[in-house]
Amino acid sequence: MSNAILSVRDLNAWYDRSHVVQGISFDVNAGEVVTLMGRNGAGKTSTLRSIMGMLDKRAGSVVFNGQEILATPAFSRFHAGLAFVPEDRRIVPGLTVRENLQLGLIASRARDTTDAMIDEIAQTFPRLKERLSQEGTSLSGGEQQMLAIARAMMAKPRMILMDEPSEGVMPVLVDEMFELFARMKRNGVTILLVEQNVERALSITDRAYILDQGRIVHQGTAAELLADDEIQSKYCAV
Amino acid sequence: MAEISFQLLLLQLMTGLALGAIYALLAVGLSLIFGMLTVVNFAHGAFFMVGAFLGVYFLGLTGSFWFSLVLTPLAVGAIGLLCERFLVRPLYGRGIDYPLLLTFGLSYVMIESMRVLFGLEGVPTSVPAELKGVVDLGIGSFPTYRLFLIVATAVIIGALWLFIEKTRYGLIIRAGSRDPEIVRILGVDIARVWLIVFGIGTAIAGLSGLLAAPTRAVNAEMGIPVLAESFVVTVVGGMGSLPGAVVAGLLVGVVFSMTSLFAPEYAELSIFVLMAVVLLVRPQGLFGKAGLMG
Numbered sequence: 001m002s003n004a005i006l007s008v009r010d011l012n013a014w015y016d017r018s019h020v021v022q023g024i025s026f027d028v029n030a031g032e033v034v035t036l037m038g039r040n041g042a043g044k045t046s047t048l049r050s051i052m053g054m055l056d057k058r059a060g061s062v063v064f065n066g067q068e069i070l071a072t073p074a075f076s077r078f079h080a081g082l083a084f085v086p087e088d089r090r091i092v093p094g095l096t097v098r099e100n101l102q103l104g105l106i107a108s109r110a111r112d113t114t115d116a117m118i119d120e121i122a123q124t125f126p127r128l129k130e131r132l133s134q135e136g137t138s139l140s141g142g143e144q145q146m147l148a149i150a151r152a153m154m155a156k157p158r159m160i161l162m163d164e165p166s167e168g169v170m171p172v173l174v175d176e177m178f179e180l181f182a183r184m185k186r187n188g189v190t191i192l193l194v195e196q197n198v199e200r201a202l203s204i205t206d207r208a209y210i211l212d213q214g215r216i217v218h219q220g221t222a223a224e225l226l227a228d229d230e231i232q233s234k235y236c237a238v
Numbered sequence: 239m240a241e242i243s244f245q246l247l248l249l250q251l252m253t254g255l256a257l258g259a260i261y262a263l264l265a266v267g268l269s270l271i272f273g274m275l276t277v278v279n280f281a282h283g284a285f286f287m288v289g290a291f292l293g294v295y296f297l298g299l300t301g302s303f304w305f306s307l308v309l310t311p312l313a314v315g316a317i318g319l320l321c322e323r324f325l326v327r328p329l330y331g332r333g334i335d336y337p338l339l340l341t342f343g344l345s346y347v348m349i350e351s352m353r354v355l356f357g358l359e360g361v362p363t364s365v366p367a368e369l370k371g372v373v374d375l376g377i378g379s380f381p382t383y384r385l386f387l388i389v390a391t392a393v394i395i396g397a398l399w400l401f402i403e404k405t406r407y408g409l410i411i412r413a414g415s416r417d418p419e420i421v422r423i424l425g426v427d428i429a430r431v432w433l434i435v436f437g438i439g440t441a442i443a444g445l446s447g448l449l450a451a452p453t454r455a456v457n458a459e460m461g462i463p464v465l466a467e468s469f470v471v472t473v474v475g476g477m478g479s480l481p482g483a484v485v486a487g488l489l490v491g492v493v494f495s496m497t498s499l500f501a502p503e504y505a506e507l508s509i510f511v512l513m514a515v516v517l518l519v520r521p522q523g524l525f526g527k528a529g530l531m532g
Contacts, residue, residue, distance in 0.1 A: 083423075095416075
């Protein structure tokens with residue numbers, strides 16, 4: 001697919017000796033929302049982490065925006081326009097909401113625009129706006145997740161990888177979050193999502209890949225997968 | 239016991255603060271490096287010692303204490319940068335004991351190098367001319383140089399605090415000491431931050447060596463007891479805590495100085511007793527977070 005902004009080919013990765021990603025290949029086209037699904041331990045998080053260069057032992061090829069990035073240092077992906085929201089949110093303790101947002105642009109050439117970007121982001125995340133001077137880790141789980149997403153959006157990435165954004169978030173905030181993803185998609189941000197909340201995820205997804213034991217076992221459009229109860233019950237039940 | 243006046247007590251307190259200022263500076267450098275890199279820098283005393291030697295050397299070269307005050311931390315910090323880049327860096331991710339053993343060995347290399355370069359007896363030092371004499375504090379006269387030590391330390395620590403709390407780079411340091419991975423995801427080359435922090439920490443050690451030089455004998459072994467004392471201070475303050483390093487540094491200085499007024503033979507011992515008491519009451523140190531560095 002020539003339109004792919006992210007091309008993963010024969011990706012392999014190891015945690016110590018365990019071979020957690022076993023030859024995964026897939027594409028994400030510019031502007032698409034693609035979801036990786038599968039049970040716990042299927043290798044979804046490891047796939048994201050190896051794309052981000054955070055697993056030490058990795059092999060294969062990851063081309064982002066025309067550049068091979070698999071072997072490059074982890075921090076360089078940010079500068080290529082690839083953002084990541086890890087599953088445990090990683091709000092830095094001891095820093096305020098504002099400081100956590102500042103971190104989102106701290107390595108960017110556009111860091112002079114930090115204050116303007118925080119104002120802009122605060123429009124999108126009204127919950128954060130009122131809490132800018134509060135310590136980030138004092139927010140509720142859902143608000144912390146919003147903060148983590150907002151922080152990743154500060155640098156206006158081309159593509160964002162999100163690991164289980166709805167986990168541990170109360171339903172009303174999950175609604176808000178998926179509305180936000182839909183809006184991000186309309187604004188042209190490419191999203192690669194790992195999500196256990198299958199129906200929710202498929203509601204905004206173009207295509208999905210189903211992983212099992214470190215391999216892709218199935219792929220299809222959201223409509224195809226939604227219609228297929230067997231696949232859902234076989235691979236996606238938590 | 240001879241009668242001890244209130245004035246004498248206050249003067250001794252000031253003497254303790256001047257001594258504590260050096261401890262505070264040393265512990266700040268040690269804590270900065272530990273808090274950021276999780277490296278227990280056993281060469282910290284050696285960097286202090288090299289700072290004392292280079293301080294005297296640059297003073298002789300330039301004839302100006304103030305030039306030396308600028309050049310010495312730069313030179314010691316540069317040595318620190320080289321050590322981090324080529325010796326410590328390959329050991330990251332292998333556990334805390336590798337860099338500890340490396341820096342322990344490094345300290346002996348530095349000690350022997352100074353013996354070779356400057357001789358076994360060390361070098362003579364004196365208080366810089368412009369800081370000689372005493373000032374009247376209202377409670378009695380106090381050596382100008384010791385007052386300078388207290389003021390200089392306050393300025394250095396104040397500047398460091400501003401740097402860490404108020405600048406962009408300081409935000410990277412604060413975030414990176416707590417979660418290096420997210421800082422990396424957000425585009426920061428954390429290895430470079432570690433390098434710079436090691437440089438700053440060792441530069442401060444060198445600076446404290448230079449500042450301490452006029453008040454003690456400058457020889458190759460002078461950093462050995464200082465290392466032990468700096469560890470006492472960081473343990474009392476809480477490993478990795480900068481406010482803890484400052485408060486504990488001053489506290490250790492005052493305890494040492496007060497004990498030497500009443501029972502000089504127990505002065506050395508007193509700071510270790512203080513450490514034992516703190517460890518019994520608050521094992522994580524005065525400002526440390528239980529279980530993990532701050």
